Amino acid sequence: MTQDGTGQLDDQAFAEWLAERAGETLTPLRAQRGFADPAALKDAGDRASHELMTTALARWRPADAVLSEEEADARRAWTAGEGPARLSADRVWIIDPLDGTREFSEAGRTDWAVHVALWQRSAGPDGGLVAGAVGMPARTTLDGGPLVLGNRCPTPPAVDAPPRIAVSRSRPPAFVGELVDLLDARAVPMGSAGVKVCAVVTGEVDAYVHAGGQYEWDSAAPVAVALGAGMHASRIDGSPLRYNRADPRLPDLLVCRPELAERLLDAIARTGVEMPASTVTGSAGKAFG
Numbered sequence: 001m002t003q004d005g006t007g008q009l010d011d012q013a014f015a016e017w018l019a020e021r022a023g024e025t026l027t028p029l030r031a032q033r034g035f036a037d038p039a040a041l042k043d044a045g046d047r048a049s050h051e052l053m054t055t056a057l058a059r060w061r062p063a064d065a066v067l068s069e070e071e072a073d074a075r076r077a078w079t080a081g082e083g084p085a086r087l088s089a090d091r092v093w094i095i096d097p098l099d100g101t102r103e104f105s106e107a108g109r110t111d112w113a114v115h116v117a118l119w120q121r122s123a124g125p126d127g128g129l130v131a132g133a134v135g136m137p138a139r140t141t142l143d144g145g146p147l148v149l150g151n152r153c154p155t156p157p158a159v160d161a162p163p164r165i166a167v168s169r170s171r172p173p174a175f176v177g178e179l180v181d182l183l184d185a186r187a188v189p190m191g192s193a194g195v196k197v198c199a200v201v202t203g204e205v206d207a208y209v210h211a212g213g214q215y216e217w218d219s220a221a222p223v224a225v226a227l228g229a230g231m232h233a234s235r236i237d238g239s240p241l242r243y244n245r246a247d248p249r250l251p252d253l254l255v256c257r258p259e260l261a262e263r264l265l266d267a268i269a270r271t272g273v274e275m276p277a278s279t280v281t282g283s284a285g286k287a288f289g
């Protein structure tokens with residue numbers, strides 16, 4: 001954490017730098033500890049990455065607030081008149097130190113990620129995401145470097161084929177079978193919200209649909225990356241995704257190629273799934289193997 005110039009990086013470059021640094025902590029942990037005790041490996045990964053990221057944020061962005069999955073009270077829904085500093089802050093880093101924790105603890109899997117997003121109050125009536133990076137430390141770029149997607153990725157060309165829809169391996173939405181039938185689509189199970197959104201951005205799939213439970217840190221950085229690439233990102237009823245709320249639950253989302261958004265939203269509504277009036281947590285579907 002002594003790199004010269006880190007303090008001068010703009011927010012987007014800093015987000016990418018931080019995602020890459022966290023990966024440098026997580027990758028050796030898997031090699032050192034092995035996979036015999038998955039629960040201990042998950043805990044060690046969550047802790048080490050959270051520690052590195054919050055230390056870096058305190059050093060390089062001391063005036064900003066942080067919402068991390070791994071902090072005490074992260075999941076608490078605050079009521080009026082109480083709450084952490086982030087609720088009155090102008091800038092909040094929303095981080096998931098290790099997304100796809102389950103896959104991180106399984107040998108050979110590369111579908112886990114590090115999420116770094118910056119929410120800023122001045123970015124809209126409800127604030128908005130102004131920077132974001134998703135690091136995938138177990139995947140590499142063509143020149144062998146660690147894969148980190150920022151918010152300036154190009155939109156991949158449209159494909160004239162049945163839609164491929166990324167879904168959770170372990171907790172896919174209950175309506176996914178019906179959705180796939182309605183669209184003559186194909187479900188593509190994989191781990192990590194960040195990896196699934198990046199698969200949309202790179203053109204590996206055309207959409208990512210989730211429902212049944214998630215928190216702001218699961219989608220903030222991936223959504224910043226998706227919006228930067230010109231993708232559609234919303235709740236599954238088409239309403240906006242809002243961040244840095246008193247209640248951090250954000251249980252459903254749709255990220256997809258822009259030209260598919262209307263068709264997908266319409267098909268999701270036709271499945272009869274209960275639409276998200278609030279942050280109600282619903283039931284997840286049957287897991288993929």
Ligand SMILES: Nc1ncnc2c1ncn2[C@@H]1O[C@H](COP(=O)(O)O)[C@@H](OP(=O)(O)O)[C@H]1O
Nearest residue numbers: 098099100101168171191192193212213214218
């Ligand atoms: N029904 C649910 N309730 C709460 N969190 C959920 C969930 N389904 C998925 N998630 C969270 O969303 C992230 C991506 O899930 P998945 O890999 O299954 O697609 C994971 O984050 P973490 O790995 O950070 O816990 C997971 O915990």
Ligand SMILES: [Mg+2]
Nearest residue numbers: 096099100218
């Ligand atoms: Mg997560």
